[in-house]
Amino acid sequence: PQASREYQLVENGIKTCMYPGYPELYMQLNKKCEFHFTPDWYRGIEYPKEQERGYDFNEDLYVPGYFEVDIKKGESIVFSAGISETTPRKLKQTFEAEVADRTPRDSFYHCLKNSAHQFHNQQEGEHYILAGYPWFKCRARDMFIALPGLTLALDEIDQFEDVMKTAEKAIRNFINEEPVGYKIYEMEHPDVLLWAVWAMQQYAKETSREQCRQKYGELLKDIMEFIRQRKHENLFLHDNGLLFANGTDKAITWMNSTVNGHPVISRTGYIVEFNALWYNALRFIADLVREGGDVYLADELDAQAEVTGKSFVEVFRNEYGYLLDYVDGNMMDWSVRPNMIFTVAFDYSPLDRAQKKQVLDIVTKELLTPKGIRSLSPKSGGYNPNYVGPQIQRDYAYHQGTAWPWLMGFYLEAYLRIYKMSGLSFVERQLIGYDDEMTSHCIGSIPELFDGNPPFKGRGAVSFAMNVAEILRVLKLLSKYY
Template sequence: MSYLRFDKTLMTNLEESLTREILRTNRSGAYHCSTIVDCNTRKYHGLLVIPVPELDDENHVLLSSLDETVIQHGAEFNLGLHKYHGDNFSPRGHKYIREFECEKVPTTIYRVGGVVLKKEKLFVHHENRILIRYTLLDAHSSTTLRLRPYLAFRSVRQYTHENAQASRQYDAVKNGIKTCMYPGYPELFMQTNCPNEFHFQPDWYRGIEYPKEQERGYDFNEDLYVPGYFEMEITKDHPVVFSGGISEIETANLDQLFSEEADRRTPRDNFKHCLINAAHQFLNKQGDESYVLAGYPWFKCRARDMFISLPGLMLAINETDKFETVMDTASKAIYEFMKGEPATLKVYEMEHPDVLLWAVWTIQQYAKMVSRDAARSKYGALLKDIMTYLAEGKHPNLRVCDNGLVYAQGRDKAITWMNAMSNGRPVTPRTGYIVEFNTLWYNALMFVGELLGEGGDTEFAGTLTQLAEKAGKAFIDTFLNEYGYLLDYVDGDMMDWSVRPNMIFAAAFDYSPLNAKQKKGVIDIVTKELLTPKGLRSLSPKSGGYNPNYVGPQIQRDYAYHQGTAWPWLEGFYLEAYLRIYKRSAISFVERQMISFEDELSLHCVGSIPELFDGNPPFRGRGAISFAMNVAQILRTLNLLEKYDNQ
């Protein structure tokens, strides 16, 4: 039995099936995303969603969906599913589904009378092409397959509506057609591996609704253009393969291409393999540059997220070459920022004060998981340049103070990972001496000092070590309070006593100003007030302003984003700290925490972990359906567990 399998009972229950989404990417920015019953519920959903750099920096939905109709003895059975006004679903093709599984590729089995049809979907790696293979498993008489494409040709941030400007022009190509609705877009080629008859019946399907957008307080309906339909005979011996892409393809090879691509996929047959597949989806190769997307379906490459994610997404699964490739691009972005040059790379938010410190932490993990000599050889110069840049006060918003701590101004703009803004102001204004900034700073001083000192640069190493000693003492005096936990930030006489998870890094990092007893105190209060089965709460229920449910329109969600919601990536650092303090005796506890995340693989985005969870039971998954930092830190935790098991 497949590890990720859903039976008829769940698939035909729309309350259950519409909440489960499926994501496939081409590792170059394009993706396919929908629900497991192929009913789009978000404006971000679509069969072929690709970047169109000639237009803008967003993804664009070209092919929204493809409705299948099985025809036998003149009777038509439409397998499609769309939502219209008033909770009306049509044509309710989900009632024919017998099962769905996605061990290698998403596979749906339909039964219509005596016809049993298997549908498989995959995205070709590094190509803007979706392939759908239809295999007739059983039929007692001749069967016709009809394919009706729904076109959007719009940004994922917008909607399309019936208009006179949309071109209805199409041209015939081998076993299909090509068309383009608007100038500036690439042509969409729709072809099959067998001869078909295309019936030109242009029409708009009006008032299609996306309930996920309605939940989030946005506009939620659009019209989709259908140019007509393809019709062909299907037999048991010859599967039909549909290709949707932005270039013409040799149709005779489509079935072979599908099989070859499917064979290259890692089976999703256990918890770790699912996470490895999810990790691969965040890689975004654009020409000679490689990035890590922060999440799907709407995030771009954010610098902080990339550096926090890299060790888990790549080093923890022994893909060092991919780590180095992404770091090559990241290093260029770092130097552009430090030199004040215009940004030419698609790495966003490089200016945030902690980003360079997270880059140091990333290289530190490379030193631990690959080798210190390799880290010094490949990244030693970069590390020295970063630390010199920061120590000399060149960063526009990270100042080294006389006491050795770093200070950042965050009253007017959100500068930490708690980055929600409302009415132009930070929802969680954190400013001055920020606890994780200074934890990162102390860790960077110690690590770079030791690494470069081992390589013979003793003078620079000595400077960093002296600064670390000063910063370490000031850290204790500034952040450690009489209740045994760390203040979240301190700015002059303003001290934030809120119990937040940002203190956990001081217990998790290799180098910390805290002693073992102080680390245990931090772990204890985090365990007591912040730990949930789905991550660490962003704020304790005992602190003022606790708001654990990430629901409602945008402003309501902004005020809940970091005020009690639970974040899995933070738990990765918590479990690292827990293992550091309790060692082998902590293994069973960490394993139990992992079980809760394994349960999530079949609940939100099948095979992946969403962005965040409500901070109160039942801890529902919210936000982006697949989030890089969460997948990364769970993979890194599994890697740490393996090391402890092998000790």
């Protein structure tokens, strides 16, 4: 009874306001029409997804009436709803201009390209990448991992540079121990700077090392200096050349689910992908600065990489040929997880070809699904592949067997690295699994994660930046073989 059923006629439509203090809702068509006032309540609409998640799931919905309009065969009618009045005769023009501005969703690639553009977010003159829809902000790690795929893979180099302009300011503030001051969250996570280096490395491959050095050379040197001088409060360079981070009290890696304030998986100590990123960064920056004439720094970084690479193999590689997920003193995590695949995918790796192939084989055998790479092997303890139920139940499953599409990007890059031309048809077959996704969930995008067991149902956020980015990056890698 509190809801107002009042309405007033406006040009080719009506305006109505259900509650005081709400904005007016305008509904207009681009053609003369007749509004029939038939107010109805649809009671007890249920939202099963919300119910499954333990949220309110019941709602009553109000419909004020319907429009009747004469329409000729083949004619299109444009309907508009908004909180301000529009000029009906301009509706068709506005609609067509908006359509022209978007990538048509008429192919797998175009769907992904359209989706990629939707993660760009500009506020107050700064350029961010949102981690996903409907509820994610701009998270630092996600931004750097997604950036190459969302921009360089689409040949949008200026967009990469634009986002990096904002990101560089945030990185510099962080390194100089000033407040980050930008809407980029979780900048303090220990692997974020290393992922930033990886993103700039992709820029160097897409443009040239020369261009990368001119644009980002100083930033790359400063990041390395910051880590090597042990200035990061949770990233310690040990004498064996490996990076150590404390993750017992707080989740510090991308596997970041927490229950009651504690990480579900406390990955701590020497963490495998942190050190793969570190080795890759040392070698990449050494090569970059050597070409720029700074031989002294290059030799220093290469010497550091020698030590790091030797320790990496000693610490992480086990007798079964795969890599331990993290090592903390006497505590070694033997779970088969996907984080070792980065060591095969990156341009610079401490592993030799035979060692890389062993890692790839184990990931293929135990973690590969048609929708992504599992976060834990079914053979490992605690495997929990279905991301369903209330929040706490989902938090326990989040990284314990669910399949993540963005990891597939690195997996397929690793596959092409080992098998080259002979791996192409396999890679193409793997990508078919995502083609079906274009017509479910969020149309034309890829959701956050999938169940690790058949039928591999999509779950979580309906659209996820790192997933879209990495599939686009693989499509770009494939195009270089043809």
